[in-house]
Amino acid sequence: xxxxxxxxxxxxxxxxxxxxxxxxxxxxxxxxxxxxxxxxxxxxxxxxxxxxxxxxxxxxxxxxxxxxxxxxxxxxxxxxxxxxxxxxxxxxxxxxxxx
Amino acid sequence: xxxxxxxxxxxxxxxxxxxxxxxxxxxxxxxxxxxxxxxxxxxxxxxxxxxxxxxxxxxxxxxxxxxxxxxxxxxxxxxxxxxxxxxxxxxxxxxxxxxxxxxxxxxxxxxxxxxxxxxxxxxxxxxxxxxxxxxxxxxxxxxxxxxxxxxxxxxxxxxxxxxxxxxxxxxxxxxxxxxxxxxxxxxxxxxxxxxxxxxxxxxxxxxxxxxxxxxxx
Numbered sequence: 001x002x003x004x005x006x007x008x009x010x011x012x013x014x015x016x017x018x019x020x021x022x023x024x025x026x027x028x029x030x031x032x033x034x035x036x037x038x039x040x041x042x043x044x045x046x047x048x049x050x051x052x053x054x055x056x057x058x059x060x061x062x063x064x065x066x067x068x069x070x071x072x073x074x075x076x077x078x079x080x081x082x083x084x085x086x087x088x089x090x091x092x093x094x095x096x097x098x099x
Numbered sequence: 100x101x102x103x104x105x106x107x108x109x110x111x112x113x114x115x116x117x118x119x120x121x122x123x124x125x126x127x128x129x130x131x132x133x134x135x136x137x138x139x140x141x142x143x144x145x146x147x148x149x150x151x152x153x154x155x156x157x158x159x160x161x162x163x164x165x166x167x168x169x170x171x172x173x174x175x176x177x178x179x180x181x182x183x184x185x186x187x188x189x190x191x192x193x194x195x196x197x198x199x200x201x202x203x204x205x206x207x208x209x210x211x212x213x214x215x216x217x218x219x220x221x222x223x224x225x226x227x228x229x230x231x232x233x234x235x236x237x238x239x240x241x242x243x244x245x246x247x248x249x250x251x252x253x254x255x256x257x258x259x260x261x262x263x264x265x266x267x268x269x270x271x272x273x274x275x276x277x278x279x280x281x282x283x284x285x286x287x288x289x290x291x292x293x294x295x296x297x298x299x300x301x302x303x304x305x306x307x308x309x310x311x312x313x314x315x316x
């Protein structure tokens with residue numbers, strides 16, 4: 001398979017994730033859509049790594065996985081804190097910091 | 100063979116992504132993301148990235164998704180918003196935006212005049228993508244990012260504990276136990292432990308309520 005096909009799949013998954021971030025109101029699902037976008041970036045990184053025959057892109061993909069794990073950790077902590085304070089679990093209702 | 104596998108895994112990945120975005124119940128969104136991640140791991144294998152595919156399945160589809168399932172079960176479905184955000188204008192706008200982004204990305208990829216983008220990729224070592232090669236790169240060329248990533252994980256773990264811990268005043272105080280009440284001298288926790296609050300004939304008697312209210316002792 002040529003590398004371009006993988007890049008097209010990556011672009012499609014990234015677009016779907018971006019659309020999901022815009023349309024969903026549940027912070028859990030927004031985090032899931034962010035995961036989609038990070039995974040699309042991972043796929044592009046690995047495709048380019050394969051294109052050059054060089055392992056650097058794979059190390060970069062592993063770093064992206066680490067960053068995604070950290071982001072999930074903090075994001076879910078925020079969701080749990082919102083739930084504990086009886087706040088609505090809804091990104092449109094959380095407007096206190098928006099000025 | 101590779102083409103068949105690519106199309107199966109690619110269609111699976113895109114279907115999983117659409118499922119994450121469109122399914123109403125967040126629990127099913129998580130399951131769709133697990134399916135998406137497994138399909139993506141198959142794509143990674145096609146790109147000769149064995150170690151990243153294994154890490155994807157173990158770390159992502161295993162550990163991170165278990166965390167998601169726990170939080171979805173903890174938060175529950177009753178507080179989840181049912182209606183979509185912003186009404187039909189935002190829905191259509193988001194679809195248009197996603198389509199435009201896809202077209203732009205494809206133009207950027209395919210119009211990048213990279214010579215090798217239409218090939219199967221360069222020649223690679225037999226050890227390409229194996230744990231040995233990744234480990235060697237992580238400990239030689241990318242030692243600093245490796246250490247920074249470990250430090251980032253530590254910060255995230257501490258931050259999650261700080262964010263999700265119980266704070267005073269948020270959780271209702273538990274009702275006082277009998278041991279917290281003031282009690283007359285001569286009665287103690289040992290007597291209460293065996294279930295005898297005030298034995299008959301011991302000369303001890305329960306303090307009247309009004310004196311207890313005064314707190315004279």
